[in-house]
Amino acid sequence: MSESNYHKNLYTAFGLQISSDIQLPELRTEVKAEAGPDQVIIAASSRKDWPAINASDHSTPSLQMIPADWRLELEGIGWFRAHEGRFISWQRWDDSVSDRDLRTFLVSSALGALLIQRGFLVLNGTALVKDGKALLLLGSPASGKSTLAWCLHQQGWQLLSSELTVIDEQGMVLPGMQQLKLWYDAAEELMLDWQQLPLVRKALKRYAILPPDLSVVSEPMPLAVIYGLNRREQKDKNKEEVKDKEEGADDPDAICAWQVIRQQVALLQLRNQAFQPRFYRGMGKEQQLFIQAAALVKRVEVHRLALPDGVKLMKKVLKDKSLEDPVSLAPKQSQAESPEEE
Amino acid sequence: MTDQDNGYWYLASYPKSGNTWCRVFITELLRLSEEDAEGELNLNQDVETGSIASSRHWLDDQLGINTCDLSFAELDPLRGRAGEKAWLFAEGERFHKVHDAFRSPDSMGRPVVSTSGCKGVVYIMRHPEDVAVSLSHFFSWDLARCVEFLLDPMAGLVMTDRHGGHQVRQYMGRWGQHVISWVDQQQIPVLVMRYEDMLAKGSETFLELAKFLDLPNQPELVNQALENTSIDRLKKLEDQVGGFSEKPEGCERFFRSGRTGEGAEKLSFEQRQKLASSLDVVMKRFDYRGPQDG
Structure with missing residues (x-):
């Protein structure tokens, strides 16, 4: 060295x-x-x-x-x-x-x-900030985190961390990688001048958006809400989720969010979206992951976020919605029932 | 237990050739062999026979990277490194569906699946004329397009590199190339199962499958599993769950007809002839007749 x-x-x-x-x-x-x-x-x-x-x-x-x-x-x-x-x-x-x-x-x-x-909780997620509060978009690679993040960026959200996100014991999201990677199709549909954007790698039709084209935050920010991304074409086999879905859930053009009420389910969702869970197991840190994820779900609400499949449609429906307030995204019936369930 | 005791298997096929039926049968056979088996199979909750070999999630986990950061051409030679530890998974998850051909033009001569620790492959094949009809329903394509697809030496699934997805590209090539790539490979033992035999000689064919896969293979158990997974039964089970989760959007139902000979009825003579003239060597080898054979 x-x-x-x-x-x-x-x-x-x-x-x-x-x-x-x-x-x-x-x-x-x-x-x-x-x-x-x-x-x-x-x-x-x-x-x-x-x-x-x-x-x-x-x-x-x-x-x-x-x-x-x-x-x-x-x-x-x-x-x-x-x-x-x-x-x-x-x-x-x-x-x-x-x-x-x-x-x-x-x-x-x-x-x-x-x-x-180093003992950090690292999740597969992209974090954005508005009014001093962070939201975390959780999802596997190719689940649409960066596309959604770019749409939110256009509404005034600032990027805090992309791809892998670290949350500390106080529930603060640390500034991390500050780059959004968009596929060719997404860049086209978002009407970006992709020819001017650097390629993520030469062999790929994937483009990098970096500052100054990207507004970023450089200080840790308190995490206010976690959204687990659900693309509509993905059929879900999770019983609880099916049970959770209420009126409006099947509208492919809508944007909806459901709070994951049972902490055990929220914990599993976080564990499943840990950054490379095999790394945790291989380095003997799985217990650490469980403890940190359990502490986080006690502190921050986890919601499932269903989005329309098409990028243009996603952009359009997001215009009238606020991700700062997950309750406003709940389907009507669910919105009424949530407080009682809690 | 050694790695060998816990080996894993592939269920390989060209799409729409009976792979899912096979997976459902295996799931049901394992379910019935449990001491406390009761009720019936739930298609959308129970059929988890292991990751499809093209799953991005699976590859990301095995390779330790975000595979979106590699091109498909870069990824194909690496895919064979994923899966050696598949035996660490649960009993029912050791059977991996594969639609790729055994090798791809980009895989540098290597298999696109891991062969280390693999106990064998069941290659499921179906008359290409019937595959064309089934593809047509599945993809909502017209029959002419399906015939072209079966004959396209560069055919594959998820071919675009312009957006991400939950599966990576699966090169298949022409139908005959696909068959030969698996049947004639020498690296892992292979059991060839014709869809037509699964229908016409079910007990015999599925018993052979159960033995090949080291699964419980008492004839009465195999017959019960077969009865519980007949096409009529699967259609009913699909209705019960409001559509099988593996059904694509726009496709009315996953388990549709399941019968043989539909291709001969629905394809034009020219379309059948086109298939036969390009695929005749492989068709004849596996006793599939074309329009000229009566």
Whole structure:
């Protein structure tokens, strides 16, 4: 690590000082790095120097994990290592791999693994802020978080963290990765000038929206509400959810939200949307995840949010709705019944 | 238990060839073999035989990345690395549906599914004329388009790279290529099941399936599971749950006719001839007749 130029680029994200030898425009630039327990170093390193590990049962051919060490082998891109909650090492697969290719996985999988090592609650979510309060959109990759986030951004919401979001013990959402990735179809339907936008990676029809095109918040913000995204074409097999659905639920053009009243169900939803649950298991942090998620559902309401499938329609119906107030999104009957159920 | 004891299986097929029927049968057989089995199968709650091999969620978990960050061409060679630990899942979840061909043009000669720890594949096939009719109902396409699809060497599911989705691209190729890719591969044991035999010789065919998959295979149990999953029974079960969850939007019902010979009735002579002239070698090998064969 000593030969590296890791001090070249300084960033701040998730409450950490990040020194990197590779540019990470997805993170907020920091002027001065301060060495200390909150400093994270990202630097090239030969994987031959990485000590052998006796990987846990939750490892896979691509992922090798023990409690304080995480390795990813991504053929065609490179090798990544996060260890001791402080260091991320990387090695390029070959010279054809660009920095842009590497950083895509550095700021997602590798940084996410490091955050889990540090004991953070990391969720698959995008957080936005309005009037000093944060909302969290939870959903698996490709569930439409970024598209919805962009629509909300157009209504004055500011981005706090995208893709992976960290919530601390006080229920504060920490500023994280500040970039929205939109697919070609979404960019087209949102009438964005996609030809002017940088590609997420050269091989993809996915575009990155970054500041200054994106208004962002750089301070931790209190989490006010969590929405689990439901795309309409997805049929849901969850009994409780079916039971929860009331009048208006089947209108494909509507936007509706239902509070998940049972804390156990809310807890499961959070656990299922943990960032890479296998990382938690492989690094022996599953119990930590449960405890943190349980504490969070006691503090913050979790709602399921059903959205129309089409991007244009989503944009249109959002115009008259306020996600700050989930009760206003409840279907009529449910709205009347919710207080009694509580 | 060793990894070998806990191996996993693939249920591979070209779409609309009886794969779901097979999965429902396995679910029912396992359900009936439980000591406290009672009631009947709920299609939308019980049929969980393991992730489809093209599930993005599954691949993200196995590969440790957001697969939206890779192109399909980059992803295909990596997909075979997902699944080695499938045996860690519950008993009923060791049977993975696959619609991909065994290899794709982008997979660098490798299988697109993991073969390590895999105990075998059941390849389910159906007369391509009947597949065309069933595809037509499923996708709401006209029959001419379905015939073209079956003959398209680059055919696949989820081909677009312009938006994300819950499944990744599944290259299938021409119907005959798909069959051969699985049936002639040498890496995992294969049991070929013709849909026509599943219908005409149900007891025998499903007993063979149960034995191949190391499932409970007492003949009376297999027959009971078969009876409980007949097409008429499945149609009734689908009505009970208000539509099978795997039914696409616009498709009236998932379990529709299930019978054989519909293709010969509904396709034009020219369409049948077109299929036969391109697929004749594979059709003949598996005893499927074309319009000229009477």
